[in-house]
Amino acid sequence: MEANVVAVEEEDRNELEDSSVIAVACSVSSKEIADPVVYKLARVVGDGIYIPATDDDMKAEDLIDHKSSLHLVLDNNQTAVGSSNDDPFDQEFAPIDCEFEELLKFEDPSTQGERSEAVVDTSIDLGKLNPKFEEVTRSESTPLDGQIDQSGVRKLADPLVGPAENEPSTSNVCASWKPDFSMLKGEICLDNLSVRELHATFEATFGRETSVKDKQWLKRRISMGLCNSCDGSATTFIIENSKVKRKDNVEDCNSEDKSHNKDPVTGLEGRNVSELVGHNQTIQMEGHFSGGSKTLQSASPKHHIAFEDDNQRNKRVRKPTKRYIEVSESDSQEHSGRLVSAVKSSGSGSRTRVRPVHNIQPVRKPLVTRQDSLGGSGVEIPYVSRIRRGRPRENVMALMNFQPCGVGMTAELVKEAHDGHNPQSDEDIENQEHKATTATEWLQHPLIKESGENEQYSEQSEDVNINSDDGHMDSYADIDSDDNILTVPTAKGGMRRKHHRPWTLSEVAKLVEGVSRYGAGKWSEIKKIAFAACSHRTSVDLKDKWRNLLRASFAQLPAEKGVQNFKKQSSTPIPAPILLRVRELAEMQSQVSPDLKAVKFASNNINDMKSGFL
DNA sequence: ATTAGGG
DNA sequence: CCCTAAT
Incomplete structure (x- = not known):
């Protein structure tokens, strides 16, 4: 992997320390395969050499760019996604937000204008921004455009960066340009701009004016806007020889990305890797969407519109089912x-x-x-066979759970009661898992975490074993075989089926993230990767949940006024941000059903009127 | 085996 | 969640 910085504004060295130079650069290469630009933090030292961010720096970046904000919010949802840093959900789902943005980039440039009405929520603590950092575009592999001393970069690179550079070559960037950006000629230095100029830039970027005077804010926004559009719908435009060209052959974007999941990537370690992996996934998705497959039409932003106009996606017709x-x-x-x-x-x-x-x-x-x-x-x-689906139960512990009043049952009840305090509770493991798994770490081979006394619940090890052909995989199989459907009293009086596991927020998050990466429908993929740790949650479950989320996201939005809708929400209320993302993803993938769309538009208009973003 | 949809 | 039908 090479760091190609095609265009970087490097003037004004004296101000380097707090400059916010943005390289809106897209490397070009002879190869036709398209890749999104991968952004990476780096700092510029006095002599203009780019130093990849250190490990710590990367952390910082995560905090800043991924965790703290970067929520893209359609301004018709002024509820704004986690504008505050103290919102727990904000933290929790931040990684997804990041990916979410990736998705946004698939917008057809022609719609970008509207899309860019989207608000880049930058209500982060700007003070946290380390001014030393600059965003430097970096393309995968394709050594060329050696405007930057590669070796220099490498030498200075933090060790952790190393593995990332071994990344299989997906090569070449085909970035799309939002029309307005063409005038930016690939490079800008926001720091040199006056507020007025910033305003102009802002306008060019977002297609609207702003009255905000804060330079920092403006720069931040603009930079984000640029980032979003730079490696945006990679399927439509390519940058070639400093010119924005329409990309006629969408197929080009297809590639052998598939292989990336396995091989070197999994073996890599370190934050940078994980980040790369994340992007890699995005690439993959692009492959799905822009490739010549059937998915293309429904997913590729380019066809998006026309397709929508046509008869709605022809649902798979199915014979009236002889119901059970x-x-x-x-x-x-x-x-x-x-x-x-x-x-x-x-x-x-x-x-x-x-x-x-x-x-x-x-x-x-x-x-x-x-x-x-x-x-x-x-x-x-x-008395017929009590058929059970799924893997045969082999664990003794599992059997114990069948005693109506036995030890197992008691344990279960206790577990329920504690709900969160018991270290062995599924949810704890869940959450634990989630925390340890930033979205970007996703693809890393699930590490076997200390399989201590918790082993019996360690659903994780199960899957790990599956993947790593390590014999004894079924040992802890399912504690929740479906024979296990006992009812358990819930706090609210109701009885709930024991193994109807309410979806955890983190699970939902993972799901959303997964959809954003692989697209709705790739459930086995999502299952395999995002839910590797969850032996329950079959791909069907994911699908179902997504369906629900979809419904919820479109249903809830219109009435979003009611502060969180204090309804009976027996189940975990899904935080608005999530729903927003769900909705976005759905829209992007043309998964929106007609009627829901009507709802959406209605609300859109209304909110557009009200929303006075900026 | 995986996916879409209906219940 | 569960179940069936389609692929």
């Missing part, structure tokens, strides 16, 4: 001899669904039943 039948029903129909009832699970007795089976007896057969002691209810249930 209720027990009572089956009884009455049993004379046909066509049915054998199977109890799927018990415990919550209500969960007695019957499925049709083709292996049938011609004559009515007495229903064999047996006592079901599971829920302690003693209900008689048809």
Whole structure:
């Protein structure tokens, strides 16, 4: 991987210390494969040599650019995404915000104007900005444009940067330019600009005026705006020979990115790597979206619009489903001899669904039943195989959980009660996991965390083992086999199925992030990568959850006035920011259903009127 | 096996 | 979540 800085404003050395030089540069190469520009922090020392940020610096960057703000918010949602730093969610989902932005970049340039109405929320503590840092564009591989002394950079590079540079070459940047930016000619130095000029730039950048006088603020915003558009919809434009060209062959963007998941990347370590990996994912997504596959049309921003206009995505038509039948029903129909009832699970007795089976007896057969002691209810249930799906349960601990009043049960209840204080609770592990996993670290091979006494719950090790062909993978398999559907009293009186795990916020976050990377629909991928640690949550679950999120995001927005909507929200209310992102992603991927879109537009207009951003 | 959708 | 149908 090479650091190509095509254009960097380097004048005004005396002010280097607090300059906010932005390199809006896009490297070009002979190869046609497109890659988004990868930004990386670096500092410029006196002689103009670029020093990749140190580890600590990178941390700082994370804090600043990823955690603290960078929420892109459509201004029709003045609720603004986590404008405050103390919002816990803000912190928690910041990484995703970062990725989220990536997605925004897929906008068709023609729509960029509107899009750029999006507010770059920079309500971060500017004081935290280390002025020494500058954003330097960096393209992957493709050694050329040696405007910067490569070796110099390398020598000075922080060791941690090293691995990142081994990154497989995806090469070449094809960045798109927002029309207005062409006039920027690829480089600007905001520091030289007066407030007035900044205003002009701002206008050019966002297509609107601002009255804000704060230089810092302006610079910040503009820089963000530029960043967003620079490596934006990489599928439409390319920068070549300092000229913005329309990219006619979208296919070019497709590439062999796939391989990146495995190989060197996984083995790499360090923050920088993780960051790179993150970007890599983005690249991958681009591949999906701009590649010649079917996904192209629905996802590629370029086709986005036309496609929307056309008949909405043709849903997969499906034959009217012969629904499974209720027990009572089956009884009455049993004379046909066509049915054998199977109890799927018990415990919550209500969960007695019957499925049709083709292996049938011609004559009515007495229903064999047996006592079901599971829920302690003693209900008689048809005695057929208690089919279980998923992996066979092998863990003794799991079995313990079946004792209605036994130790296992007690343990479970205790666990429930503690809810968060018990170190072994799933959620704790969940959260733990999340904290340790910044979005950018995602792809790193899940490290085996100390498998101590918690092992029985360590769903993580399970997956790790799967991946690393390490024999004994199923040992801790599922504690939550679906036989386990017992009901557990919840605080609010209700009874909830034991293993209906409410979605954790971090899970939701991961999901959103995943969708942003792979696109909705790539659920197995998302499952594999983002939810590697969650043995529960099947890809179907992800899909379902996403569906819900989608619904929620569009439903909640119009009424967003009501401060957080104090409704019965029995389940974890999904923070607005998340919903916003969900909505965005959905929009971007043309996953928006017509009616919902209507809602959206309505609210859009209304809010547009009100929102006086800037 | 994975994905989309309906319940 | 669960289930089926489509791919």
